[in-house]
């Protein structure tokens with residue numbers, strides 16, 4: 001008989017974290033979901049609370065926490081620009097001190113630890129698509145820096161704990177991910193456009209909408225995270241995880257209007273500062289090392305996400 005693993009998921013009540021907790025429980029593991037509920041919601045994990053293999057811990061990762069676990073997924077950090085810019089000092093503390101605290105725990109209990117890093121480490125990229133070998137183009141003192149530089153520093157910490165203390169680490173760089181359980185007020189583009197379309201409100205395109213993003217459905221990401229955690233110890237990453245199909249923001253707006261059958265009109269608002277002009281993952285490494293590639297294309301994923309938002313707004 002296989003003994004169930006004890007798995008700690010920080011940020012487990014958030015959008016991605018709650019999908020991950022659900023999947024890990026389904027696979028027969030014991031899951032500890034640690035969250036301070038800054039952007040996470042009880043609603044996301046309410047259906048798991050009766051499960052005897054699920055435990056909810058209200059805690060802030062900027063403070064140390066001790067528990068016995070075999071694996072740690074470190075997701076705690078607000079991910080939407082409006083949320084991470086709300087209290088930038090707290091955001092960078094969450095990334096940096098959260099990484100130090102969770103790496104310290106992993107070292108002490110000899111657990112394997114995965115960091116949810118981001119395509120934001122590439123900033124406004126000069127290389128397209130972005131391979132993991134690209135060092136990025138990040139403004140260290142701009143509106144997005146608390147998030148971008150916090151995540152970059154966390155990657156450094158992960159690598160140094162690995163090199164200096166032999167901690168078993170995994171780093172994934174997640175590209176724009178969407179799906180059910182995003183908060184309706186999350187502020188990210190997919191949730192904003194769907195909510196606006198369902199309410200027949202104006203669709204707010206920032207700038208001219210010619211900037212691009214590559215959108216990944218959440219189930220594909222969760223599959224990739226689990227494969228990464230299960231990969232041989234010597235494969236630490238960083239590895240890109242995203243869907244290489246790239247769209248302009250204007251194309252996304254038009255698609256959402258079409259799929260919802262909405263009467264919404266597109267309006268244009270100023271482009272936020274340091275907003276990356278293009279983003280597309282090079283996923284050759286994930287394909288080779290993890291035999292992973294995304295399966296759910298934008299139309300299919302949007303339809304599922306639209307159904308979710310219809311039920312909550």
Ligand code: NAD
Nearest residue numbers: 011013014015016036038039040060061076077079174177
């Ligand atoms: P989210 O905001 O829905 O979830 C983040 C979770 O972390 C929330 O439950 C929040 O309450 C919790 N949290 C925040 N600060 C905390 C703290 N100090 N202590 C404990 N918990 C804290 O965002 P998400 O989209 O689910 O993102 C999850 C992770 O994936 C984040 O680390 C994010 O940077 C990374 N990521 C996400 C995307 C994406 O497109 N969704 C892209 C790149 C990277």
Ligand code: UDP
Nearest residue numbers: 081187188189190192204205206211249275
């Ligand atoms: N965006 C937009 N309208 C919105 C929200 C976002 O045009 O209502 C744009 C935003 O300027 C960016 C892109 O959509 O160019 C993706 O934004 P999001 O906040 O989802 O993610 P990130 O910028 O972190 O990739």
